[in-house]
Amino acid sequence: MNISDAAEITSLPPKTIRYYEEIGLITPGRSANGYRSFTDMHIHQLTFLAHARALGFSVEDCRSLLALWEDRDRASADVRKIAETHLGAIEAKIADLSAMRDTLRHLVNTCAGDNRPDCPILNSLSSSD
């Protein structure tokens, strides 16, 4: 299977698949003409990677998760630890963004948004407290 088929099946761009090979996440074979050749195993790996990335895991986390997935002697605790750490990071990011959202919402709501220059948004950004 060539790269565009793998791309279609996994919904990953060909560029991304090449990148994953470059950083050693997958190692597809090569056909006689030099084209990458993807087997079902590679498709499974790419699907796994796509799902993990969609959950926001870093590529390095994905590397670890993929290794655990392929290790029949893994402990689920190792997987869970990675997931918990990531979950914590996501929750922290949500908290940060929520604080920004609240502040911004307030500022947007108090700004007239007309032709006049007075603007609580700018006032807030320039205030030193």
Place this chain on the structure above:
Amino acid sequence: MNISDAAEITSLPPKTIRYYEEIGLITPGRSANGYRSFTDMHIHQLTFLAHARALGFSVEDCRSLLALWEDRDRASADVRKIAETHLGAIEAKIADLSAMRDTLRHLVNTCAGDNRPDCPILNSLSSSD
């Protein structure tokens, strides 16, 4: 005022201040010895930038906001538009992250996290549906 004083006052790293000059956000003068020289105006600008960045505005948004701030004939509508767009982006990001968080939380909660290899997290990542 030298860069380390400006950095302390604004809580911005010296490197960041140099970067802001490099990309044309600020244009501090130079002392005879070649050191950057920061006036109150620059401190105000840097403070403004630090606040805007803390609210998640991109550097390019910051450039626009700074220009509006310094334009006495601005329309607050222009400021508000930038803020609204950014607010929308933040809300979208929160929605994305919240979906990830919910999925991850569920997976983490259903994973035993012990020495056994069975792991709903890996099962979920490898499932094709």
Place this chain on the structure above:
DNA sequence: ACTTGACCTTCCAGTCACTGGAAGCCCTAT
């Protein structure tokens, strides 16, 4: 046989907003 067009390949550069580090100049205090 030839051409067209869609594939595929590699390699280089750019994204965003810094951040680290090296090499070297400047200033003050001892």
Place this chain on the structure above:
DNA sequence: ATAGGGCTTCCAGTGACTGGAAGGTCAAGT
């Protein structure tokens, strides 16, 4: 004179791709 700290510039790296150029390969149509 020297030691230290602060300042300068420049280069490279971060994460995870993404765009584009230059060129090889393949199948179909004429």
